[in-house]
Amino acid sequence: MTPEHIELVKSTVPVLRENGVALTSYFYKRMLNNNPELNNVFNLDSQNSGRQPRALAAAVLAYAENIENPAVLAKAVEHIATKHVSLDIQPDQYAIVGENLLHSISEVLNVPFESELIAAWKAAYLQLADILIGVEKQKYENLAAQNGGWAGWRAFEITAVEATEAGKIFTVQTADKQATVQTEVNEFISVKVKVPGKDIEQPHQYTVLESTENTYRFEVKPEENHTEYSVSNILLGHYKTGDQVQLTAPQKK
Ligand code: HEM
Known part of the structure; x- marks a missing residue:
């Protein structure tokens, strides 16, 4: 990420946080509408729906705030990766989540999708996605390497x-x-x-x-x-x- 990207991302975190509910409900609806196969992945029980997209968006915002010091988020990354691995989340699904999240950010901030600001958020998201994908890959390998172990379902x-x-x-x-x-x-x-x-x-x-x-x-x-x-x-x-x-x-x- 360029220093300009970092500044752009950090300066919009407060606005997104204020509009957290709008961000997450828009994101979740958009994603499940466009990708109905994810109905098999996310928990659709009413007690839980809402909690997960909130957690996901909150984690992305927390990451963006600490973008110059990702070590702060090491514990959160470990927790999220463990949960993802228990649900067989795969690298190609990060592109789907990313696209929907970026469109939602553009919608909530009322800025065009083809703008420098969304490009900055894209760089931030990809950085976090790369970290998670790497930690999850290692976990899948470790699970499969155990005696009687396996990865996925x-x-x-x-x-x-x-x-x-x-x-x-x-x-x-x-x-x-x-x-x-x-x-x-x-x-x-x-x-x-x-x-x-x-x-x-x-x-x-x-x-x-x-x-x-x-x-x-x-x-x-x-x-x-x-x-x-x-x-x-x-x-x-x-x-x-x-x-x-x-x-x-x-x-x-
Ligand atoms: C940078 C990207 C992502 C971030 C920051 C993120 C963050 C999170 C967080 C914070 C949680 C909650 C963990 C908990 O239970 O305490 C979570 C759970 C989950 N994530 Fe992600 N996630 C990301 C990408 C993805 C992707 C690509 C998928 C797959 C489509 C996915 C699917 C899920 C599911 C299914 C859960 C569990 C939800 C439930 O309990 O119903 N996430 N994620």
Whole structure:
């Protein structure tokens, strides 16, 4: 980034922050409209929608503010990358998010898309995207290199469902019966289910209670004020022994 770009970006952070709600709601609507396949990636449950785009835009603004000192954001980068890897976010998706975010910034600031200001924001976004893509690539490689490890989604079959006081404990086994990675305390997985009656899949994270050579156990509790997209309620209401779900490999929180 040029010093001029840095100045331009930093000078518009306050305005964007003031219009944070406009920025994020415009961004999210625009992106899902133009790229409906992302309905399978983002959480559509009403409790969560809104939270994620807010978090994403806030992270981009925080980054822009600290653009001369990205080390400040190292902890945030690690947290975001862990979440992204648990959802199998891929490098090519950064272009989609970037395009929609830049159009939203242009809209909220009321400046033409083909302006120096948006060029400056593009440089800032690409810098952050590059950092995240690099950290995520390393994480995918580390996950795949473990004994029984894998990167991305892997098919598992539900082999047992036990009722608990608060919900149900699901035991899932690798569909190919091959080994999985053993987990330590406080590791989490993403579980992806099909939304009944819709051509949409939705992911959600659960803490692993226990792992054996090729199984994991996790507890699912019902969500209050849920919608038809609530993964926990879908699992509790529709999934039984013999059904398949997709899992990403366990990671530390
Ligand atoms: C520079 C670009 C990006 C930034 C700064 C960013 C930032 C964030 C942040 C702060 C979170 C919240 C983490 C948490 O749960 O605490 C998040 C979650 C997430 N991000 Fe990103 N992200 C970026 C790019 C992407 C891309 C390219 C995709 C894929 C289309 C994506 C998909 C997601 C999803 C699906 C979640 C989880 C949302 C949920 O829980 O429903 N992000 N991201």
